[in-house]
Amino acid sequence: MKLTIALLLFAAAAFSAREDVLLQADREFAQAAAARGAEGFISYFADEVTLLAKDGAPIVGKASASAVMRRAWALPQYSLTWAPLHAELAKSGELGYTYGTYERKFLQDGKPFTETGKYVTMWKRQRDGKWKVILDLGN
Numbered sequence: 001m002k003l004t005i006a007l008l009l010f011a012a013a014a015f016s017a018r019e020d021v022l023l024q025a026d027r028e029f030a031q032a033a034a035a036r037g038a039e040g041f042i043s044y045f046a047d048e049v050t051l052l053a054k055d056g057a058p059i060v061g062k063a064s065a066s067a068v069m070r071r072a073w074a075l076p077q078y079s080l081t082w083a084p085l086h087a088e089l090a091k092s093g094e095l096g097y098t099y100g101t102y103e104r105k106f107l108q109d110g111k112p113f114t115e116t117g118k119y120v121t122m123w124k125r126q127r128d129g130k131w132k133v134i135l136d137l138g139n
Contacts, residue, residue, distance in 0.1 A: 019096070022087035022123055025131040026098040029121075030082050038073035041080070042066045046124055046132035054139065076107040082119060096131075097122045102138055 025044075032040030042065070051059040051068060059065050072078060082102035089096035097120055104115045122135035 018093065019087040019089050022089055022096045022098050022131065023084050025123060026082075026084035026087070026100070026121060029133070030084075033080060037078075038066075038070045041069050041073075044133050046126065046134045049133055050135050052135070052137035072106075077112070078104075078106040080104045094125050095123065 084100040119138040
């Protein structure tokens with residue numbers, strides 16, 4: 001009985017540690033965006049990334065998504081910050097998601113505009129072991 005409990009606790013801890021990898025990837029994603037703007041944000045896109053904006057059609061592919069993000073960061077005083085709150089990892093260890101809260105700021109018609117919301121980011125582990133964004137949406 002004690003062995004079973006110990007194994008269950010070990011398995012839970014190991015699974016939690018695996019999910020921490022995604023939380024860390026998301027934190028590094030946020031740090032890259034804060035430090036390098038659009039280029040930092042784009043550096044975490046997988047080639048097959050899709051962005052789901054509040055309005056309009058899905059933005060599919062790294063080239064299209066990159067163009068959209070460069071236009072966003074070109075807005076006066078644009079900033080995007082976020083904090084991951086939770087992660088889940090598939091049993092295969094190849095896919096997972098994070099979610100959290102975000103804040104986006106920029107000037108709109110010369111006046112400061114702030115938007116807050118929640119986001120979900122889906123991640124895929126690449127052949128080199130790095131995690132890249134395959135789907136991103138915010139409300």
